[in-house]
Amino acid sequence: MNIAxxxxxxxxxxxxxxxxxxxxxxxxxxxxxxxxxxxLLTGNGKxxxxxxxxxxxxxxxxxxxxxxxxxxxIDKVNNFWNELGIIPIVKNGYFYPFSESSSSMKSALxxxxxxxxxxxxxxxxxxxxxxxxxxxxxTAKSVSEIYDKVIIATGSLAYPKTGSTGFGYEVAxxxxxxxxxxxxxxxxxxxxxxxxxxxxxxxxxxxxKYKNHIEExxxxxxxxxxxxICVFNISRDISINxxxxxxxxxxxxxxxxxxxxxxxxxxxxxxxxxxxxxxxxCDAFINYKLLFAICSKLKIDTNKTWDxxxxxxxxxxxxxxxxxxxxxxxxxxxxxxxxxxxxxxLHDLDSNLASKNNPNLxxxxxxxxxxxxxxxxxxxIAILSGILVGDAIC
Ligand SMILES: Cc1cc2nc3c(=O)[nH]c(=O)nc-3n(C[C@H](O)[C@H](O)[C@H](O)COP(=O)(O)OP(=O)(O)OC[C@H]3O[C@@H](n4cnc5c(N)ncnc54)[C@H](O)[C@@H]3O)c2cc1C
Numbered sequence: 001m002n003i004a005x006x007x008x009x010x011x012x013x014x015x016x017x018x019x020x021x022x023x024x025x026x027x028x029x030x031x032x033x034x035x036x037x038x039x040l041l042t043g044n045g046k047x048x049x050x051x052x053x054x055x056x057x058x059x060x061x062x063x064x065x066x067x068x069x070x071x072x073x074i075d076k077v078n079n080f081w082n083e084l085g086i087i088p089i090v091k092n093g094y095f096y097p098f099s100e101s102s103s104s105m106k107s108a109l110x111x112x113x114x115x116x117x118x119x120x121x122x123x124x125x126x127x128x129x130x131x132x133x134x135x136x137x138x139t140a141k142s143v144s145e146i147y148d149k150v151i152i153a154t155g156s157l158a159y160p161k162t163g164s165t166g167f168g169y170e171v172a173x174x175x176x177x178x179x180x181x182x183x184x185x186x187x188x189x190x191x192x193x194x195x196x197x198x199x200x201x202x203x204x205x206x207x208x209k210y211k212n213h214i215e216e217x218x219x220x221x222x223x224x225x226x227x228x229i230c231v232f233n234i235s236r237d238i239s240i241n242x243x244x245x246x247x248x249x250x251x252x253x254x255x256x257x258x259x260x261x262x263x264x265x266x267x268x269x270x271x272x273x274x275x276x277x278x279x280x281x282c283d284a285f286i287n288y289k290l291l292f293a294i295c296s297k298l299k300i301d302t303n304k305t306w307d308x309x310x311x312x313x314x315x316x317x318x319x320x321x322x323x324x325x326x327x328x329x330x331x332x333x334x335x336x337x338x339x340x341x342x343x344x345x346l347h348d349l350d351s352n353l354a355s356k357n358n359p360n361l362x363x364x365x366x367x368x369x370x371x372x373x374x375x376x377x378x379x380x381i382a383i384l385s386g387i388l389v390g391d392a393i394c
Contacts, residue, residue, distance in 0.1 A: 001025065003393065004138050004147040006126045006167075008035030011365025011382035012153035013109040014080065018390025020116035027147075028118060029138065031125035031163055036106045038155065038162035042379065043094075047102035049086075049383075050078060051376040052093035058377050060236060061370045062180050063346035068370070068384070077383045084108040094375055129171045129361070136360050151362040151389055156340035157182055158366070168344065168367035175357050178345035180369040183239045184337030186232040186378075189250070190330040191225035198293035203228075204286075207256040210234040210248070216256060221290070224332070226252075229374045236341050236371070239331050252324045254286060262318040270306040277303050278317070286321065294320050339378050343369040352392035353385060362389045 001024050005012040008030030016026045028035065042048065051058070056069045081088075086108055087098040097104040113120065128139035129150060136150040152171055155164040169179045200223040207216045208230050217230035238248050258265050269281060278295070279288050279302050295302045298316050300309065309317070331337070344363045348356055353368070355361040364385040372378045 001148045001393075002146075003027070003149045003151065004029055004136070004145070005151045005153055006129075006138070007153035007155060007163075007365070008032070008120065008122070009153060009155055009163075009365060009382065010036065010039050010109065010379055011155075011367075011386045012151070013113055014383040014386025015151050015153060015362075015364055015390045016113050016118045016386075017080075017084075017109070017116060018387050019393060020113065020118045022390075022394075024393070026118045028113070028120045029124045029126055029140070030120070030122045033123050035120060035122065036109060038159060038164075039106055039109075039379075040102045041159070041162065042102055042105075043096060043376075045102055046096050046100045047105045047379075048094045048096055048374075048376045049081060049105060049379045050088070050095035051380070052090065052095070053375075058375070059370060059372045059381065060341060061346060061368075062342075063369065065346070065370060067351070068388075073384055073388070074380070076387050077380050080383055080387060081108075084112050126167070129174070131358055131360070134360070136358075149360045149362065149393060151364055152367060153364045153386070154367055156343060156366040157334045158184060158337040158340045160334060164366075168363065171361075172344050172348075172355075172363070172367075175355055175361060177348040177355055177357065180342040180345050181240070181243070182340045182342040183236075183243065184331050184334050185236040185239055185341040185371055186338035186374055187235045187239060187336055188222070188227040188332040189225045189231055189235060189238060189328045190332065191326050192329050193297070193324075193326055195293040195297055196221075196223050196225060198296065199290055202287045202290050204254055204290065205256065206230065207253040208234060209251040209253070210238055213237065219252065225328070226250075226326070232338065232374045235331060238328055239337075240341060242328070242330065246329065248328045250326050250328055252326055254290070254321050254324070257285075258322070262322050263314055266306055266314075266318070275305060277305055278309070281306055294324075338374070339366055339371045341369075341371050343367050343371075345369055353389050354392070362393075364389050 005028045008028045019026045054074045088095045089098045130137040135146050152168045154168040157166045199221040202221040206219045215230035215233045220227040365382040
């Protein structure tokens, strides 16, 4: 049986390796001049490929995914990397290769695929997929080939520099497969606080809240808005809701370690550290540039002492430090998004991720309506879906 995999990303490689182990003739067709371009960028070049914490709520889809995100399946992903010879280093549950270099992951995938006889063709952009007499015709600009089965592993619309164009969605639509609304996810947010030029460059440990979703971690304040893992993890829903609204609001708590009342805390601190101006009073826990930016917005004189502030000024300052209401007016979009929410509707695929309309056509990886939080979950989806399709084809 001849099988073509369109797209040489992690999902395509996982499918190729699983199928080649079963001695099928497998060809990866990749439009770029090299494979696994996006993988090289992951985890800031270190590749966070897996996570110790595995729960269904780390993954998102408009379909029920309880039968996909099972312990047995997640173990398959871990075993897959182990069988490729990856030695992990685990930091706070996040898995990286011990080399802390994503190029190790690329080498492991490419070397295993080549050693199993997978044919890897680069500079081959596929522009057409057609059903012909129970087989599938795969068309590139200069050549057409017939395969028994085709696996679409072309990724989403996120980070187009790495080759994603949304081709998989076009194929799906042609075959009557629903594509759930696609939106950038795990993406930076654009805000309009008026403080951006003043707070740019600051990193701070915060709690950030959007509706009922709370994330804690390091926020990066930038000249356009906010970034960082905690922001990425709330960006999914914001990005979807911004389709229908111009503004969404998030809340930032810059002092998440203050468990009771910040005003009482500052009253006590003021007794301990007498006669300090408010920047000195807060210096040990708030970046002075951020405090200046907040005070400037609130028109509070930073030369004043805590006792010199009016009750209203104290309340406003405390509210902004514990519960700053930040208007989000956009995201940085597909160009900067790590993944997309939405994609190929799992309702229109069978349990083996084959099209219900055409059993010779499969979909794997980010093209699916299945995405994860930051933390290795998206590569887990890529590898898992590749393995599932590889296991299913016989
Ligand atoms: C900056 C960044 C950092 C990230 N960090 C992490 C991380 O640390 N951990 C994590 O789990 N996830 C991370 N991700 C997400 C992760 O990289 C993706 O979820 C994963 O690569 C998806 O794999 P895929 O194989 O489905 O798609 P891709 O990796 O996008 O591969 C799809 C391939 O298909 C090719 N292709 C597209 N159209 C065609 C066509 N018509 N013909 C032929 N070939 C085609 C593309 O060129 C590409 O090579 C990150 C993403 C980015 C952008």
